[in-house]
Structures are given as C-alpha cells and as structure tokens.
Amino acid sequence: MVEWSENERSIISNIFSNLDYNDIGPKALVRCLIVYPWTQRYFTSFGNLYNAEAISTNPKVAAHGIKVLHGLDRALKNMDNIKATYAELSVLHSEKLHVDPDNFKLLSDCLTIVVAGKLGSAFTPEIQATFQKFLAVVVSALGKQYH
Amino acid sequence: MTSLSAKDKDTVKAFWANVAGKEEQIGCDAVSRMLTVYPQTKTYFSHWKDLRPGSAPVRKHGATVMTAVTDAVSKIDDLTGGLLSLSELHAFTLRVDPANFKVLAHNLLVVLATVFPNDFTPEVHVAMDKFLAAVAHALSEKYR
Numbered sequence: 001m002v003e004w005s006e007n008e009r010s011i012i013s014n015i016f017s018n019l020d021y022n023d024i025g026p027k028a029l030v031r032c033l034i035v036y037p038w039t040q041r042y043f044t045s046f047g048n049l050y051n052a053e054a055i056s057t058n059p060k061v062a063a064h065g066i067k068v069l070h071g072l073d074r075a076l077k078n079m080d081n082i083k084a085t086y087a088e089l090s091v092l093h094s095e096k097l098h099v100d101p102d103n104f105k106l107l108s109d110c111l112t113i114v115v116a117g118k119l120g121s122a123f124t125p126e127i128q129a130t131f132q133k134f135l136a137v138v139v140s141a142l143g144k145q146y147h
Numbered sequence: 148m149t150s151l152s153a154k155d156k157d158t159v160k161a162f163w164a165n166v167a168g169k170e171e172q173i174g175c176d177a178v179s180r181m182l183t184v185y186p187q188t189k190t191y192f193s194h195w196k197d198l199r200p201g202s203a204p205v206r207k208h209g210a211t212v213m214t215a216v217t218d219a220v221s222k223i224d225d226l227t228g229g230l231l232s233l234s235e236l237h238a239f240t241l242r243v244d245p246a247n248f249k250v251l252a253h254n255l256l257v258v259l260a261t262v263f264p265n266d267f268t269p270e271v272h273v274a275m276d277k278f279l280a281a282v283a284h285a286l287s288e289k290y291r
Contacts, residue, residue, distance in 0.1 A: 034269035035276055052270050109253065117260040117267060125176075125183035125200050128257060132184055 002137050004079055011130040015115065016076055021069050024118065028111040029065030030056050036106045042099060068107070075138045083141045090145035101143035108135040151274075151281055156223050158274035163220045165266055170217065173258050174209025175201060180254040188247055212251070219282050226285035238289035245290065248283035255279065 004012075033040050034052050043049060046060040055061060071089065078085040093099045112132060116123045123131075151159075166173060179200035181188050195204040215233060222229025237243050256275060260267045267275075 117264040
C-alpha cells in the first residue's frame with residue numbers, strides 16, 4: 001500500500017484547493033494533444049484538431065480537460081486506497097475507451113508542467129516530487145484492470 | 148523518434164535566446180529537481196559532498212549541463228557530429244544509463260515552465276521536447 005506522510009497529504013491538498021480546474025484542466029489536455037499528437041487518436045469525435053490553434057480553442061477539448069482533472073478528485077478523497085477507488089475507471093479506460101495506459105503518463109507529465117507554469121518557483125522540488133508521486137499512484141491504479 | 152523539422156529548429160533557437168543570462172539558475176534548478184524527484188539519479192553523484200538542492204556541486208553541475216545544452220542548440224543541424232566527444236564521455240567514462248537523459252530533460256522542461264510561463268507554450272514545449280530527445284539520442288550514439 002502507498003504510504004503518505006502528513007506533509008505529503010497537505011502538499012497535495014494545498015495544490016488542488018488552489019487549482020482553477022477550468023483553467024488547468026483544458027491547458028493540460030491541450031498540451032498533451034499538441035506535445036504528443038498521437039494521443040489525438042482517442043478524440044476523433046472532437047472535430048477540428050488540425051493544428052495547435054484549433055486544439056487550443058476547441059470547446060470539446062476544454063470540456064474534457066475539466067472532466068479529466070475532476071477525475072483526480074477521487075484520489076484526493078481516498079488517498080489511502082487509490083487503487084480500489086480507480087478500479088471502475090480503469091475498466092472503463094481499458095474495455096470501453098481502449099486507451100493505451102502509456103498515455104496516462106503523458107497526460108500526467110503535461111499536467112505537472114502546466115501546474116509548474118502556474119505556481120512558478122512556489123512549485124519547489126519537494127512539491128514537485130510529491131505531486132509526481134500522487135500522479136504516479138493514480139496512473140498505476142488506472143492501469144491495474146487492464147488484461 | 149522523429150528528426151527535427153526546420154520549424155522545430157527555429158522554435159528552439161528563438162526560445163533558447165530567452166535563457167541567456169539565466170543558465171546557472173535554470174541548470175541548478177533542473178539538477179536539484181532531478182535529484183529530489185528521482186532519487187535513483189543520486190547514485191551517479193556519490194562522490195559529491197552535498198547533494199542538497201542548490202548546493203555548490205549541484206550548482207556547478209547545472210551550469211556544466213546548461214553550457215552543453217546551449218552548445219547543442221548551436222549545433223542543432225548536426226547533433227551527432229557536434230556531440231561526439233560528449234557521447235564518448237558518457238559512454239566510456241560516465242556510463243550514465245541513457246534512461247536518465249529523459250529524466251533530466253523532463254526536469255529541465257519543468258524549470259522552463261516555471262521561469263517562462265508565458266513563452267513556454269505547447270508549441271515551444273513540443274519543439275524543446277523533441278530537441279532534448281535528439282540530444283539524448285546523440286549522447287547515446289557511442290554506447291554500443
């Protein structure tokens with residue numbers, strides 16, 4: 001089981017309570033679709049993703065980015081049992097959405113960079129380590145039900 | 148992966164001009180983050196007295212790395228040729244597992260995002276990511 005110190009819990013809690021989901025969610029997904037264009041394969045129904053400009057202004061992408069970021073709320077509320085918490089979402093991503101689990105890491109790297117851009121030097125190495133640990137646990141949990 | 152397009156090279160060169168004067172700060176921060184967030188990387192620096200973020204050896208190494216990356220930008224049209232001796236150094240002397248090049252690259256991108264929140268756009272991000280991957284590839288050339 002994953003152990004969280006009191007310090008790590010408060011770091012994660014602080015990051016998310018100060019996050020504007022409507023801003024950060026879209027930015028993270030937009031960045032992922034631009035930096036790792038093969039991830040666009042999952043969003044053929046989103047319309048125009050032809051270039052960075054189109055992706056950045058696509059309302060479906062923005063809406064989905066917000067949705068995905070809120071998906072992290074589940075982990076926030078259940079830090080001591082993230083694996084079980086994401087079992088259902090893992091099955092969804094595997095059986096229905098058919099998302100290659102390697103993509104979870106790509107999105108999580110983009111989210112890290114967007115949060116870093118937002119917080120600037122306040123995103124210290126220690127905070128980065130904790131945030132990446134949190135995301136790594138979520139990513140692992142999302143990949144658990146694949147077979 | 149893919150090679151650098153003319154647009155990628157222009158984007159990298161234009162963005163990297165912002166780095167001038169901040170190399171030491173950025174390099175130090177990137178190495179500090181690497182050692183903190185990926186503690187396994189500390190195994191390469193057991194000969195340092197102090198591995199804490201911002202320590203003297205960390206600062207010095209950050210500067211060394213950044214000088215090399217800036218040099219790589221100037222040799223962007225032939226990274227394999229331009230980084231030949233550095234590749235030999237990493238292959239035969241340092242023997243850094245090439246997986247770590249990605250780790251350092253990630254932390255450098257994080258620092259660039261914190262220092263240049265407005266300039267480090269998704270378009271710049273992808274060009275820089277590709278460039279650093281190409282540098283890593285050139286550094287790995289002599290390994291085997």
